[in-house]
Amino acid sequence: YLPIGILVAALMVVMMVLVVGADYFGLDSVARPEPRAADYSNTRELGEILYTVYIYPFEIAAVILLVAIVAAISLTLRRRPNTRHQHPEQQIAVRRKDRVRMVSMPSEKRK
Template sequence: MDVKTGFFYLFSLVLLFAAFRVITARNPVHAVLYLMLAFSQASAVWLLLQAEFLAIVLVLVYLGAVMVLFLFVVMMLDLNMDSLRQGFWKHFPLAALVGVVIALEMAYVLMGGFREMPVASMSAAVAQVSNTKALGILLYTEYLYPVQIAAVILVVAMIAAIALTLRARKDTKFVAVSDQIHVKAGDRMKLVKVDATQPAPPPAPPAASEAAPVAPGEKKA
């Protein structure tokens, strides 16, 4: 066994362990961290298979953006795991059946694809041209329209997310972005000059309707 094969088995074992811990970890934060470990090991396996573009995309997109977002969301939600685990064993048989079906379908597709192309011809095809260059040529020639449609869909989704965030709602406080941009310092705070010491105000004179004190033994008029 050469060094490349040894690294492949090492990355694969760590990947399987991390994937198993993702679904068995009791703490959701630990599950997200294990998922990040699984993605990093999958990226290393793709590098060994000379799929460097997919490996870099996995690190940049999933580890650099999506998983960090998941981690912050999970930490901010403060999930109650006791309520989430209710009814787990009730739905476990159906979930296990679906998982077995998906695993068998993936195994059938993968083994069928490996049988169609021998390893020798696959290695020769990879050695002819760079993986990234071949993928780019394929995307922007044969799959040009699907790539453009996917880009338009992503742009529309981004604009919709921004519009939903900036909309005025009755149950929340809303400030127009244009008002925030055109605001001036004088509108925010006004300085008033006040003397450090001021004379005490004179005592107020007694009211005319106020009755005078009555001496003992005298009657009121």
């Protein structure tokens, strides 16, 4: 498996170099941002783009997260055999005489 693994790793390195090459990154390949007014808000711009252009991907991500939350809750609340559970109603109903036992012992002399 080693020769095949080395070949696959070399191909992946070559592909990454081609994708993330110097042609795609550099100061001359990135456009300068246009100047904005003093009252410009990144948050407002992000909200407008999120709820207009990217509304469907945003809603799909929300549904996926909701399903993940419900799945996590259902996994934590399932009943598993051989697990101990606390019963608060039994803990509250305990009386002192059920838990505390007074023992009378003679004191020992120190040496």
